[in-house]
Amino acid sequence: xxxxxxxxxxxxxxxxxxxxxxxxxxxxxxxxxxxxxxxxxxxxxxxxxxxxxxxxxxxxxxxxxxxxxxxxxxxxxxxxxxxxxxxxxxxxxxxxxxxxxxxxxxxxxxxxxxxxxxxxxxxxxxxxxxxxxxxxxxxxxxxxxxxxxxxxxxxxxxxxxxxxxxxxxxxxxxxxxxxxxxxxxxxxxxxxxxxxxxxxxxxxxxxxxxxxxxxxxxxxxxxxxxxxxxxxxxxxxxxxxxxxxxxxxxxxxxxxxxxxxxxxxxxxxxxxxxxxxxxxxxxxxxxxxxxxxxxxxxxxxxxxxxxxxxx
Numbered sequence: 001x002x003x004x005x006x007x008x009x010x011x012x013x014x015x016x017x018x019x020x021x022x023x024x025x026x027x028x029x030x031x032x033x034x035x036x037x038x039x040x041x042x043x044x045x046x047x048x049x050x051x052x053x054x055x056x057x058x059x060x061x062x063x064x065x066x067x068x069x070x071x072x073x074x075x076x077x078x079x080x081x082x083x084x085x086x087x088x089x090x091x092x093x094x095x096x097x098x099x100x101x102x103x104x105x106x107x108x109x110x111x112x113x114x115x116x117x118x119x120x121x122x123x124x125x126x127x128x129x130x131x132x133x134x135x136x137x138x139x140x141x142x143x144x145x146x147x148x149x150x151x152x153x154x155x156x157x158x159x160x161x162x163x164x165x166x167x168x169x170x171x172x173x174x175x176x177x178x179x180x181x182x183x184x185x186x187x188x189x190x191x192x193x194x195x196x197x198x199x200x201x202x203x204x205x206x207x208x209x210x211x212x213x214x215x216x217x218x219x220x221x222x223x224x225x226x227x228x229x230x231x232x233x234x235x236x237x238x239x240x241x242x243x244x245x246x247x248x249x250x251x252x253x254x255x256x257x258x259x260x261x262x263x264x265x266x267x268x269x270x271x272x273x274x275x276x277x278x279x280x281x282x283x284x285x286x287x288x289x290x291x292x293x294x295x296x297x298x299x300x301x302x303x304x305x306x307x308x309x310x311x
Contacts, residue, residue: 074088124204143179144167191301238287255269
């Protein structure tokens with residue numbers, strides 16, 4: 001098993017090409033940065049009709065790439081204040097059919113040890129996207145950066161994919177934030193906690209998944225982390241649904257988060273709260289103006305970096 005540690009960013013489709021150009025320019029400037037071949041990835045995600053795997057924290061897919069097939073099982077893992085740390089197993093398989101013999105009980109939660117679910121499983125949604133890849137050395141760490149553009153489809157509808165992932169291959173996890181910040185200062189990007197698998201599931205069940213409630217004895221930084229996650233959740237929902245009314249929930253999360261940050265970061269929140277006034281354009285939805293502005297994403301990354309250091 002590999003433990004995957006990644007930082008996922010959403011980028012509005014109108015800014016996607018600018019992000020690719022910035023990464024290419026970084027590769028031209030830096031010796032230890034290489035652009036890899038672009039891949040076209042087709043993925044079938046498997047589950048039962050009642051979403052037993054997803055509700056149990058499991059994503060199971062078969063990916064087709066360059067006429068080869070890869071079966072992957074991922075656990076939900078833990079959300080690290082905007083970062084994702086999760087278990088991942090991959091196997092090369094001869095066809096696009098699942099091989100259940102590869103999946104052992106230690107990879108699954110106890111409610112899936114009974115194999116009855118295997119007879120009820122089928123493809124419930126697909127993701128088809130182009131993946132552009134860069135391998136970079138940044139602040140002493142090796143990081144894989146990917147830009148994914150495409151869509152998720154199911155019988156219940158479709159959703160666009162326009163995102164960037166920074167995955168730590170070797171080194172210090174704080175380098176993920178440093179690398180992401182260097183890009184976010186050039187291109188509007190925002191931290192995203194919604195996986196491609198979750199995008200597929202919500203086509204059928206379009207709910208907003210808020211973080212778990214805090215325990216009564218939660219520490220100061222844990223309360224801050226909670227409101228940070230609420231901010232990220234409503235941000236993604238606002239952009240995904242194109243619903244400006246959800247900005248009220250974002251504003252509430254920011255005001256609460258402000259109480260749990262040091263003065264410098266608290267001041268950034270105060271500044272963020274003035275952005276909608278400055279960007280107000282009667283001809284343009286608020287969600288669009290905000291998602292095309294760099295300040296929101298830079299502050300998300302700076303605050304997320306600080307919160308992660310408190311653990």
